[in-house]
Amino acid sequence: MIKVQAEDFDVGAELAALSQGRGEVGAVASFIGLVRDVADPGDLSAMILEHYPGMTERQLAGLEAQALERWPLDRVLIIHRHGRLLPGERIVLCAASSPHREAAFEACAFLMDWLKTKAPFWKLEEVGGQANWVAAKQDDEDAAARWQTDTPETEKSE
Amino acid sequence: MKLLYFAWLRDRVGMAEETLHPPGDVATVGQLISWLREQSSGHAVAFADPAIVRCAVNQDYAKIDAAVGPDDEVAFFPPVTGG
Numbered sequence: 001m002i003k004v005q006a007e008d009f010d011v012g013a014e015l016a017a018l019s020q021g022r023g024e025v026g027a028v029a030s031f032i033g034l035v036r037d038v039a040d041p042g043d044l045s046a047m048i049l050e051h052y053p054g055m056t057e058r059q060l061a062g063l064e065a066q067a068l069e070r071w072p073l074d075r076v077l078i079i080h081r082h083g084r085l086l087p088g089e090r091i092v093l094c095a096a097s098s099p100h101r102e103a104a105f106e107a108c109a110f111l112m113d114w115l116k117t118k119a120p121f122w123k124l125e126e127v128g129g130q131a132n133w134v135a136a137k138q139d140d141e142d143a144a145a146r147w148q149t150d151t152p153e154t155e156k157s158e
Numbered sequence: 159m160k161l162l163y164f165a166w167l168r169d170r171v172g173m174a175e176e177t178l179h180p181p182g183d184v185a186t187v188g189q190l191i192s193w194l195r196e197q198s199s200g201h202a203v204a205f206a207d208p209a210i211v212r213c214a215v216n217q218d219y220a221k222i223d224a225a226v227g228p229d230d231e232v233a234f235f236p237p238v239t240g241g
Contacts, residue, residue, distance in 0.1 A: 033241050049240070050164060050165055051240070052162070052164055052214070052217075052233060052235070054217055055214055055217035055218075055233065058217050058218075059217075080240065080241075091241070092240070092241055112241060115240060115241050116238075116239075116240060116241040117238065118219075118238070119238060119240040119241070120164070120214070120233075120235065120238050120240070121238055121239065121240025121241070122164060122165035122235065122236060122238065122239055122240075123239045123240075124165070133165055133166045133236065133239075134239045135236075135237075135239070136236070136237030136238065136239050137239075140241075
C-alpha cells in the first residue's frame with residue numbers, strides 16, 4: 001500500500017493494520033525516517049518536501065511491486081509525507097510483512113534504498129533564514145546499487 | 159508539450175510548468191534541452207549543466223536519448239532527495 005500525504009501518521013496503528021487478520025505473517029520489519037537537524041542543533045527551522053504528484057505514486061507503486069516479486073512478502077507499506085516539516089517530525093514509514101524475518105528485513109532495506117534514489121521528492125532546508133536545496137548523496141546511489149543484480153542469488157547457485 | 163520543473167530547476171526557469179510547441183526536429187530529451195536553453199535566460203541557467211538534470215517522460219524516468227513528442231508530459235528536476 002502506498003500513501004503520499006501532508007499529514008502525520010500513527011506508526012502503531014499503521015503497523016498493526018499491516019498484519020491484522022493475516023495469520024501467516026510472522027514478521028513485520030519497519031523503518032521510520034525523521035527530519036534531522038543539520039550540523040549544529042537548532043540551526044534547522046524547517047524542511048520543505050516537494051514532490052511530483054502522480055509520478056511519486058507511480059514510482060512508489062513500482063517499488064512495492066518489485067519488492068513483492070523479489071521476496072516472499074505478505075504486504076508492503078510505504079507512507080511518505082510532503083510539505084513543511086519541523087525537526088524531529090516523521091517523513092517516511094516503510095514496512096514489509098512476511099512469514100519470516102529475513103525477507104521482511106531485506107525488503108524494508110531495499111525499499112528505503114530505492115526510494116532514496118527513485119522517488120521524486122526534493123528537500124529544501126530552512127537554515128538561519130536561508131533556504132537551501134539538499135544535494136543528492138553518492139552514498140545513497142551506492143546503497144541502491146547493491147540491490148542491482150541481473151540474477152537473483154537463489155538462481156545463481158542452481 | 160507540457161513541461162514541468164521541480165526544485166531548483168523551477169527556481170531558475172522561473173515557473174513550475176508551461177506548454178510549449180518545440181519544432182519538429184526536437185525528437186529526443188537531449189534535443190529538447192538544447193532547444194529549451196534558447197527560450198529564456200532562466201532556461202539557459204537551469205539547463206547550463208545537463209549532467210545534473212534528471213528527466214521523466216510521462217512520469218517515467220527517461221534518458222537523454224529518449225523520444226519526446228507533442229502530447230508528452232516532460233518533467234525536469236535535480237537528482238531526488240526523498241526518504
